[in-house]
Structures are given as C-alpha cells and as structure tokens.
Amino acid sequence: MRDTIQPPGARLGDRGRRLLERGRRFDSEALLPQLASALVGGTLLTLGLRRGRLGGVAMALAGGGLLFRGTRTDQEPHVRKHGVVVRTLRRQRGRDTTVELTVLQRSITLQGTPDALYRRWRDPETLNQVMGHFAEVTASGDGLQHWKVPGVFGKALEWDAEVVEEHPGELLRWRSVGDTALPNEGWVRFRRAPADWGTSVTLRFVFDPPGGVVGEKAVKLLGALPSLLALKALKRFKSLVEAGEIPTTRPNPAAREGGYSS
Amino acid sequence: MRALCWNGINDLGVETVGDPRIVNPRDVILQVKMSTTCGSDLHFIDGYIPSMRKGDVIGHEFMGTVVETGPEVKKVHVGDRVVVPSFICCGSCWYCQHDLWSLCDNTNPKGELQEPLFGYQTAGIYGYTHAFGGYAGAHAQFVRVPHADTDCFQVPEGVTDEQALFLSDAVPTGYMGADFCGIQPGQTVAVWGCGGVGLMAQKAAFLLGAERVVGIDRYPERLKLAREQVGAETISYEEVDSVLDVLKELTGGRGPDACIDAVGMEAHGTGVVAAVDRARQALHLQSDRGQALRQAILACRKGGTLSVLGVYGVMDAFPMGVIMNKGLTVRSAQQHGQKYLPRLLEHVVKGELDPSFLATHRFSLEDAPRGYELFKKKQDGCVRAVFLPN
Numbered sequence: 165m166r167d168t169i170q171p172p173g174a175r176l177g178d179r180g181r182r183l184l185e186r187g188r189r190f191d192s193e194a195l196l197p198q199l200a201s202a203l204v205g206g207t208l209l210t211l212g213l214r215r216g217r218l219g220g221v222a223m224a225l226a227g228g229g230l231l232f233r234g235t236r237t238d239q240e241p242h243v244r245k246h247g248v249v250v251r252t253l254r255r256q257r258g259r260d261t262t263v264e265l266t267v268l269q270r271s272i273t274l275q276g277t278p279d280a281l282y283r284r285w286r287d288p289e290t291l292n293q294v295m296g297h298f299a300e301v302t303a304s305g306d307g308l309q310h311w312k313v314p315g316v317f318g319k320a321l322e323w324d325a326e327v328v329e330e331h332p333g334e335l336l337r338w339r340s341v342g343d344t345a346l347p348n349e350g351w352v353r354f355r356r357a358p359a360d361w362g363t364s365v366t367l368r369f370v371f372d373p374p375g376g377v378v379g380e381k382a383v384k385l386l387g388a389l390p391s392l393l394a395l396k397a398l399k400r401f402k403s404l405v406e407a408g409e410i411p412t413t414r415p416n417p418a419a420r421e422g423g424y425s426s
Numbered sequence: 427m428r429a430l431c432w433n434g435i436n437d438l439g440v441e442t443v444g445d446p447r448i449v450n451p452r453d454v455i456l457q458v459k460m461s462t463t464c465g466s467d468l469h470f471i472d473g474y475i476p477s478m479r480k481g482d483v484i485g486h487e488f489m490g491t492v493v494e495t496g497p498e499v500k501k502v503h504v505g506d507r508v509v510v511p512s513f514i515c516c517g518s519c520w521y522c523q524h525d526l527w528s529l530c531d532n533t534n535p536k537g538e539l540q541e542p543l544f545g546y547q548t549a550g551i552y553g554y555t556h557a558f559g560g561y562a563g564a565h566a567q568f569v570r571v572p573h574a575d576t577d578c579f580q581v582p583e584g585v586t587d588e589q590a591l592f593l594s595d596a597v598p599t600g601y602m603g604a605d606f607c608g609i610q611p612g613q614t615v616a617v618w619g620c621g622g623v624g625l626m627a628q629k630a631a632f633l634l635g636a637e638r639v640v641g642i643d644r645y646p647e648r649l650k651l652a653r654e655q656v657g658a659e660t661i662s663y664e665e666v667d668s669v670l671d672v673l674k675e676l677t678g679g680r681g682p683d684a685c686i687d688a689v690g691m692e693a694h695g696t697g698v699v700a701a702v703d704r705a706r707q708a709l710h711l712q713s714d715r716g717q718a719l720r721q722a723i724l725a726c727r728k729g730g731t732l733s734v735l736g737v738y739g740v741m742d743a744f745p746m747g748v749i750m751n752k753g754l755t756v757r758s759a760q761q762h763g764q765k766y767l768p769r770l771l772e773h774v775v776k777g778e779l780d781p782s783f784l785a786t787h788r789f790s791l792e793d794a795p796r797g798y799e800l801f802k803k804k805q806d807g808c809v810r811a812v813f814l815p816n
C-alpha cells in the first residue's frame with residue numbers, strides 16, 4: 165500500500181475526517197485537554213463581558229478563542245498536540261516533491277549518572293520494557309534489534325534496527341535497516357543535569373520513509389497518540405530506573421470489563 | 427470483592443468487582459479495615475473534575491491489614507496493621523527525596539493527561555480520576571498499594587484504627603498547611619473551613635506553637651467542634667457583617683499572621699454533562715470558592731503567609747496585586763503525607779493529637795452511598811462518614 169505524495173492542501177481533508185472520526189469516540193479522558201481549554205475559555209469570556217471595558221473586551225476575545233478551541237472537535241492536529249514537540253519538517257526531495265519528516269522529541273530528567281543510565285539503556289531487556297507501550301524489542305543477532313509493533317491493519321509492523329553511532333555515556337543512534345513500511349531512525353542523549361538533578365535524557369524518533377507511507381501517515385501507524393511516543397518511553401525508562409518498576413493499573417478492580425479494567 | 431463505584435455523575439453504587447492482585451513487585455494487598463469520605467471526592471462525584479470512568483472504585487483515605495506482599499517488598503509483612511497516605515509515592519525520585527511527596531514523578535501511569543492542565547504531572551492517588559493515575563480506590567474490601575515499603579506506615583500498639591485512619595489524608599493535609607505558615611510563638615492563625623482538614627489545620631497550628639487560632643465556617647456543629655475539640659475561637663461568617671472586621675478586632679487591627687484556606691470545593695447543581703455548560707457551572711462555582719480565598723488574602727496581615735489547602739481548578743481573577751502589595755508569602759500543595767506520618771503517629775502516641783472525633787458517622791460498605799449523601803449535604807452534623815467494609 166504505497167501512498168502517493170499529495171500537495172499539503174489535499175491532505176487536510178483526510179486529516180479532518182480522521183479527527184472527526186476520533187472526536188466521536190472521545191471518552192472523558194481524551195476530553196481532558198479540551199475541557200481544560202473550555203474551562204479557561206468560559207471563565208475569561210464571562211469575566212471579560214462582565215467588565216465591558218476595553219481590557220474586558222480583550223479578555224473576552226481571548227476567552228472566546230479558547231472556548232471555541234475547547235468545544236470544537238475537528239481541530240488542527242497542532243492545536244490538539246499543543247505542548248508536545250511534534251514537528252513536521254518539509255524536506256525537498258527531487259525537483260517537485262516535498263516529503264514530510266516527522267520528528268518526535270522529548271527530554272526528561274532523572275536520578276543517576278550519565279554513564280550508569282547509558283549502561284542501563286544498553287541492557288537488551290531495558291529497551292523492551294521501555295518501549296513496551298507500543299513495540300516489542302528483541303535482540304536478533306548480528307547486533308541488530310528487532311522492533312515489532314503489533315496489530316497494525318491486522319498484522320504486525322516490524323523492522324530491524326542497527327546501532328550506527330555510539331558514544332558510551334553520551335549518545336546512541338540507531339536506524340532501521342532493510343525493507344520496512346516504516347523506515348525510521350532515532351537517538352538518545354545523556355547529559356549531566358545541574359545540582360543534584362542527575363541526568364537529562366533526550367529521546368528523538370524521526371520517521372522518514374522514502375517511497376513508503378509518508379510523514380504523518382507513517383506516524384499514524386504507531387497508534388492513537390504518536391505525539392506521546394517519545395515522552396511515554398522516557399517516563400517508562402525513568403520509572404524503571406528510579407523506582408524499579410513501571411507504574412501501571414492493569415488489571416484494576418472496577419465494575420466493568422468482567423470486574424477489571426485497564 | 428465488594429466496592430463503592432462511580433457509575434456516573436452523582437451515581438454511586440456498591441458493586442461486585444474483581445479482587446486486586448499484586449501487579450508490580452513492590453505492591454501489597456491490603457484488607458481495608460476503615461476508609462472515609464473526603465471533600466475532594468465530591469468534585470468528581472459531581473462531575474466537576476473530568477476523567478472518571480463508569481465503574482471506577484473510589485476512596486483515598488484508608489487503613490487496613492496487609493494480606494499479601496510482592497516479591498520486592500522488604501519492610502512490610504503480612505499481618506501488619508498500616509495506614510497509607512492517599513498519594514502513591516516511589517520514594518526514590520528527586521521530588522520524593524526532597525519531601526515533596528505528592529509531586530512524585532513515578533507513580534502516575536497516565537500523567538500525560540495532566541500536562542495540558544498543570545504543565546507537569548503529579549503523583550497518582552487511589553480512586554481519584556484517571557488524570558491522577560486511575561488507581562482503584564479504597565472504599566472496598568481490598569486495595570492494592572504500590573511501593574508498599576515507602577507508602578505503608580505501621581500503626582503502633584495503642585493507636586486505634588480510627589485515629590490511624592485520618593492520618594491517611596485529613597491530618598497530614600491540615601498539619602502541612604500549618605507547617606507552611608512557619609508559625610512563631612505568640613502568633614495568630616486564621617483557618618477558613620472547619621471540615622476534617624480545617625479542624626486538623628487548627629489543631630496543628632496549636633501543636634506548632636500558635637497562641638491563637640480562629641476557625642471560620644457557617645455550620646454551627648463544625649464551629650462547636652473547633653471550639654470544643656481544638657480550642658479555637660470561631661467566626662460564623664453568616665452571623666457577622668464582615669469576617670475581615672472581626673479578625674482585625676481580634677488581632678488589635680493587625681490581622682492574622684497566617685491564613686489557611688481549607689475550604690474544599692462545595693457541591694452545587696447536578697447532572698450537567700456538556701463541556702461548555704460544565705465550564706459555566708464551574709465558573710459559578712469558582713466565584714463561590716474564590717470568596718474564601720480572597721477573604722483570606724485581604725485578612726492576612728502585611729508580610730504574612732497564605733497557605734492554600736482548598737482544592738482549586740482553574741482559578742480566575744486571582745488578586746495577585748493584593749498579594750504583591752502586602753508582601754504575602756503564598757504556599758500550597760496536595761498533602762506530602764509521607765513526610766509527616768512518623769511525627770503524626772508520635773503525636774498520637776503521646777496523646778497530643780486524637781483525630782478520631784472527626785468520625786461522626788459509621789456505615790457498612792454496603793451503605794456507603796447513604797454515607798456520601800449525608801456527608802455531601804452535611805446533614806445530621808456529618809463531618810466525616812467512616813466505612814467498615816469487612
């Protein structure tokens with residue numbers, strides 16, 4: 165299923181439809197950022213109108229904008245992803261073609277030295293646990309890692325990755341090899357943090373599939389919340405290292421799903 | 427097991443749900459001996475805080491007996507009688523190590539839901555919405571307690587179940603609020619709210635050296651508890667023209683050295699689901715709640731301290747200029763229970779603190795919805811309803 169590269173305008177239709185579809189199955193959790201926006205918006209709007217002076221009008225306008233944003237379900241993705249580093253860069257490829265390059269990058273600060281954390285990251289079992297929210301990662305001989313994202317269009321999305329750059333205690337870079345629907349690369353960087361904060365760790369994924377599915381669509385393959393992919397992986401790494409385990413509520417007693425929920 | 431579940435806005439029911447299991451290696455399973463209602467539960471029962479899901483088990487203030495331990499649990503043993511703070515904490519992140527327990531980085535599996543609201547995530551809580559982790563609560567026969575070695579505190583001989591119960595949440599919250607005030611001998615502390623947390627803040631202010639404590643509320647039976655159980659002076663804000671004037675007169679025109687806002691979000695209206703309607707209702711609610719906070723800011727003496735324990739959402743029209751011009755210090759937090767529990771247990775053992783008078787009503791778990799009704803409507807002098815599930 166090869167995607168033709170479309171002009172940016174043509175893509176919006178597809179995106180709008182998808183978001184509309186997503187909007188229909190909002191539960192109260194998914195609604196939270198929107199509700200927050202609606203809360204702030206409604207508050208500012210009412211206060212602003214009540215004051216009725218120039219400052220009040222400005223406040224009402226600002227409030228109205230937020231309220232609008234809060235109650236719409238078919239928003240631009242960059243609005244919904246507000247606060248998360250998701251960049252879609254355009255890279256010129258050939259004369260007439262632009263390709264979207266999706267970069268997911270987040271940083272986290274955790275206890276431990278860069279050296280110790282780097283070693284922990286390199287432990288083959290760690291990556292499997294840390295990426296467990298979306299992929300199974302196993303060592304597959306010849307220094308390769310095998311990544312498997314289950315359940316995409318009824319079958320798993322898989323690739324092998326190789327380490328292409330390694331600076332112990334500082335940086336590790338990897339890249340998918342061979343034929344895959346989702347070519348990608350990534351790196352993780354460890355830097356000493358100030359005072360007693362330990363180490364800042366930055367994780368970046370770049371999805372840049374030449375000739376395959378493109379940009380945003382590729383990221384969609386990774387599930388409902390690709391913008392959180394890097395952040396969740398880092399949070400899981402942090403909890404694993406600092407607290408010895410990754411927090412979970414699965415399974416959780418509840419009056420649903422056979423007495424449990426996840 | 428049986429558990430009290432949130433089935434929708436203002437719809438609580440006791441249901442049969444699955445027993446909790448050891449999931450992570452530092453978990454224990456607690457057989458709950460007692461749990462109690464908390465004002466902050468009312469926020470999501472009424473639907474003002476989103477991210478509850480139908481069927482969630484609620485309740486975050488509890489004590490009980492350990493019945494099962496995970497393989498990595500070292501200090502806690504089967505049979506231990508323990509009290510557990512309502513925030514789940516890892517004990518090893520920067521925040522836990524700096525005694526900022528409710529800000530723990532590692533116990534909220536759904537922390538990303540909080541980031542649009544708060545910028546960063548907080549710790550997880552039992553039975554308190556999915557934004558706060560989605561953990562099953564303790565109004566149940568059993569509850570799973572993660573990071574048990576950090577979060578379970580042995581209840582010494584001679585301390586009753588009821589005394590221990592309130593050390594889970596109401597007492598450490600109130601104590602922390604008084605601790606934030608940096609009370610010096612001879613000082614006067616005013617506390618808005620005479621519910622469980624407010625009464626404990628008043629008691630703690632005395633324990634920390636305050637000379638005078640003033641409790642402000644409108645329910646006569648709560649004001650009576652403040653006078654008789656805590657030894658505070660009281661103001662019924664419905665019976666005076668100006669709380670500010672009364673506080674000024676009580677302090678020779680100077681104002682209280684520290685003011686504690688322990689007014690929880692109150693219940694108003696019912697059954698609104700649409701986000702915009704909810705926002706409008708929340709606005710109405712905020713102006714109500716804002717009154718106590720603004721009054722505290724006005725009443726506080728120049729250069730004094732404002733300590734905020736009341737639960738707020740997105741606060742509008744915050745009088746920052748008053749705080750700035752009066753040179754107030756503002757401190758606030760959700761409770762850092764793990765910091766205070768050892769010293770609170772000591773106070774109880776020495777007989778300096780007995781919070782069991784908060785337990786005005788007792789119910790079996792099966793009657794818990796009735797308990798919440800009484801608690802919410804503050805009928806029959808209900809300060810806290812205690813549930814006995816087993």
Ligand SMILES: [Zn+2]
Nearest residue numbers: 464465466595
């Ligand atoms: Zn509480």
Ligand SMILES: [Zn+2]
Nearest residue numbers: 516519522530
């Ligand atoms: Zn922690």
